[in-house]
Structure formats: structure tokens, C-alpha cells
Amino acid sequence: MADEPVVAIVGAGLVGSGWALVFARAGLKTRVYDPQPETRNKLIPWMQEAVRDLAEAGLVDNPETLLGHLTVVDTLGAALRGASYVQESVFETVEAKTAVCAQIDAEMDAGTLVGSSSSGIPASRFTEGCRNRAQFMIAHPVNPPHLIPLVELVPAPWTDPDAVTKARALMERVGQVPVTVEREIDGFILNRLQGALLNEAWALYDEGYANLADIDATVSHGLGLRWAFMGPFETIDLNAPGGIVDYAKRLGSMYHQMATDRSPKAWPDETVLKAGAERRANLDQDALAERRNWRDQKLMQLTAFKKKAGLAD
């Protein structure tokens, strides 16, 4: 990869627009392509507002130059010209990903790396026919990527290990926190962990053990406080006098029993509707967008605090 990578963002919805901010914020020339003219037109005004918010939270050093690194283009070819890294963020279907990866493959420069934002579909399901398939991998972010730094890099069986090393270095350079998933698994790590928690939360709610607000509070005022700066393994290492092995000896059989008591189950439709009614009684449908904005403001404040407290690495 050249010293000053040029980045192409392909698909500029929720996630692609956040990715554009990530790369431009790091000072890289970033070209953004989306086939929808209205999406392209909304992009710069959205960026201006997002940059203002980031600057207020102390999270950008160069607010006035950041936007200068961004160009919105109206063809895929214009986005890919000279790009050494492509971040694909189109719809989450095998068909959409296969079609766009084939187009990228046909037009990309030799040596260009391509990361897909896919939330759970492994790259082998949509890059097999690509001429440059050794350069394609998953680079799965958390929404919004400019506020949550984690990115999962997941190679397909044919991805060149050197491409993953280079993508990891690029992600670190732009301030993201990459983790490498050694081989493909549906949902990767993040959504499998989230899925395990959600499946149990739905089961507890369905069986009437607590209401949604109390289950949510158990995470936001309990487990989640530690999770903002340490994971489950470090948590249990610190929660028994003798560390993780001691914890497993004391409580491993309890967790095993809880797991064997459960069998996999789809989220029941009726329970989902009941949960919907409970949520809408607390937060009106019309207020969802405002609450998302509130969440992003709080994420910025938390990120700024983590930086100040030396917890950002």
C-alpha cells in the first residue's frame, strides 16, 4: 500500500457515511460513492453536522480540514481510481455483495485491498469469483464506526494473510481498533456475543422474569459499566481471588447448568410484539431519531472520557 492511501467508500448509508468520517478524520483522501443521488446529496450536510459535534466533544483535531479530504463522486470508477483501500458498505444480502464485489474487482487497481462491512455473511459467500479474491476480506465495524472503534477483520480461506496484516495496519493508523478472526464463522465474534446475550434476554423476558427496562438496566447499570473498558475474560479473571482458573472452578458448573437448561429457540412473534409495545410506551416512534442522536452524543462524551482516562487503547 502506498504511503498515503486513498480510500474509496462504496455505499454511503448509515455505515458507509460513518466510515467516510473515519478515514477523512485521519487525513486520508476519501472518495465516497453511492448510486442514490439523494444519499449523495445529503452526505456533505450530514458530515458538516457530525464534524461539528465531534469537534465540540474534542474528538477531531482538524475540523476545518477534515471535510477537505472528502469527495463525493457519482460513479464507482471515479471512487476506485487510485484507491489502495476500498470499504464496501452496501445492503446485507449475498446478491448485493456479490454484484458490487464483482464490479469493484473489475475496476480496482492491482494491489488494492477491499474490506466489506458485512455484519455476518463471510466473504467466501460473495468473493469466490473475484479475480483479485486474495485481496478481499471482511472489515466489520460497529455502528457508527466514527464513534465506536472496533473492527473485525475476517479473511476468507483465499485471502492473502499479508492483505490482512496491511488492513490491520491501516485500521490502526486511522484510529480504529482491529481484531482478527482467524477463520470464518457466521456472525463473526461481535454479533455472536451480542446474539448470546440477546437470546438469553428474550428468553428471560418471554418467561416473565423481568420487564424490558429492568433487563436493560442490568446491562447499562451493571455488566456494561465494566464492558466499556474490559471484556468477559478479564472480568472473571478479576472476580475470583485466584483469577480466571479459580473463577472457572467456583462457577463453571453453574454456567454449564444454565446453558444446558436452554434450548435454541426463535424469538417468539407474540413476545416481540409485546416488547415493541413496552418500548413504544417508553419512547414514541417519532422520538426514535432524536434518541439515536442522544445516543451518539453520549457515545462521544464516553469516547472523550476514555481518551482522557487512558482507556482508549
Ligand SMILES: NC(=O)c1ccc[n+]([C@@H]2O[C@H](COP(=O)([O-])OP(=O)(O)OC[C@H]3O[C@@H](n4cnc5c(N)ncnc54)[C@H](O)[C@@H]3O)[C@@H](O)[C@H]2O)c1
Ligand atoms: N447498520 C448497522 O448497525 C451496521 C453495523 C455494522 C455493519 N453493518 C453492515 O454495513 C452494510 C451497510 O449497512 P447500512 O446499515 O449502512 O445500510 P444502508 O441501507 O443504510 O446503506 C446501504 C447503502 O448502500 C447503497 N448501495 C446499494 N447498492 C450499491 C452499489 N451497488 N454500489 C454502491 N452503493 C450501493 C445504498 O444506496 C445505501 O445507501 C451492511 O452489510 C450491514 O450489515 C451495518
